[in-house]
Amino acid sequence: MTEKAHLREVGLRDGLQMVKTILTPQQKLEWCRREAAAGVGEIEVTSFVPAKVVPQFADAAEVAAGALQLGGFTVSALVPNLKGAERAFAIGVSKINYVLSASEEHNLANVRRSTAESIEDFRRIVALRNERAPDARVGCGIATAFGCTIAGAVPERRVVEIAATLAELGADEIVIPDTVGYGHPGQVRSLMRAVMTAVGDVPVACHFHDTRGLGLANVTAALEVGVRAFDASLGGLGGCPFAPGATGNIDSEDTVFLLESLGFDTGIDIEALVDLRRTVESWLPGERFCGAVARAGLPRTYRPAAEVT
């Protein structure tokens, strides 16, 4: 049996929050439909932020509802606060992703409250879920887990403590993001081992940026210590508007190529992703797309992991 690995597409959220062009709900749903058809099992389809903060997501309700109608994949959405969670649960979103920062300074810049207040917010979101949408899953990301452009180093112990707290509060998944691209493979091995030990059975995912070229080296390191779920963005779109210097998420096509090459079955057709990327590129003129496989093509020797074993 080939071991599975999971990719969550975050380009529609983490990618689109950084671009100039506002896509139509129809384009976003076309993106979802084709990405699901390529085999991606979870797509973060939007963010329930106020439209005045990020106009790209003024259509959040329409896109989430449309994605749920498409079916065939887990429809997840970012929620910045309790109000966002209320909106998402009302629509029936399968999974919401809340995010807070390990760095107090970054949390303040991002959502104007302390990390402890954000943890309180998460507790209320879990309670709301239990009351109104018991089938929905609630994940939580710990931004700046590998360091912060504002605060500098973030102690591993702090990240581990927050992760343990979130697990106790009922998180269904904990995401460890390298928000500003400070992480390296040694740090990834150490932090991810510690987090996974601290949270027990709660699934853990990594969210890497390729800011300093180490994105896929970090995925390799995370795989070594047992992480099997990764966020990635089609064409490497993305970043963080409040983290100066942060650039693209790891590229979905390249990430799948790495996972499959290492023998992890993702169920994803890379060439279908590359085709979709070309379409999304045509929708977003002037944006910087990254990723190497879309340029170089697959090796002649490439075979998906499921066909090798």
Add this chain to the structure above:
Amino acid sequence: MTEKAHLREVGLRDGLQMVKTILTPQQKLEWCRREAAAGVGEIEVTSFVPAKVVPQFADAAEVAAGALQLGGFTVSALVPNLKGAERAFAIGVSKINYVLSASEEHNLANVRRSTAESIEDFRRIVALRNERAPDARVGCGIATAFGCTIAGAVPERRVVEIAATLAELGADEIVIPDTVGYGHPGQVRSLMRAVMTAVGDVPVACHFHDTRGLGLANVTAALEVGVRAFDASLGGLGGCPFAPGATGNIDSEDTVFLLESLGFDTGIDIEALVDLRRTVESWLPGERFCGAVARAGLPRTYRPAAEVT
């Protein structure tokens, strides 16, 4: 004690053989001088190919002699054949790097002879060294070690056998290149372990391209199994003119960032490399430079390995 890792700059050879602009010998020597001042211990300064094949290297003798006069680093040069080795030894080059291909098809396309004939050529080069330049070191690369665009898969056993033969013939270093960017971290771990076992005390280096985004993931994997020497190219310049689809070498600045972050002391000042890269970019208008650290800058938290321990 911090463990050491070694970077060989190959941009002046592997990089410049792919660019349109022919640099002057003065520019090439300025590049060498500043790269050595940044702490790089070995630079492949040129290639002793016939000028009509690669006009960029018509000044090979002048550049090699000038680099030897600069001092402070190992002056190495690529030699495609016995004649090239004669020229290099006559000038007093510290180390020559010969290269043959594990793929017969690639060897034929590259130098119009069989791999066995190239191994014979290497034997004659070692004999020539013993006779004329006993202090010079002779390295040999095994191109297409991770696969070939023409032949497809290259069996690990074949690469290991060639490496063992080269070691027996007196190679002072064996370089394992991923000529066309087919390699992935699992393959790197497996092949490099096998090669290092087969060649005993002979030093082994890796030469990765970032064609499909896995260059630094492959460095990470090679480090795990004990490789401590890597080729890299300033700004990620480079490729192979006879391997369709091959793109840049791994980027020197990003590679040093990875090595130092993982606790390996390279002795190299990344910011000095980035400054030099800007100069080289100004010399080569229209060329594609890669690498992330030059764009994003170093993390606030970055400290060279030698300062951490």
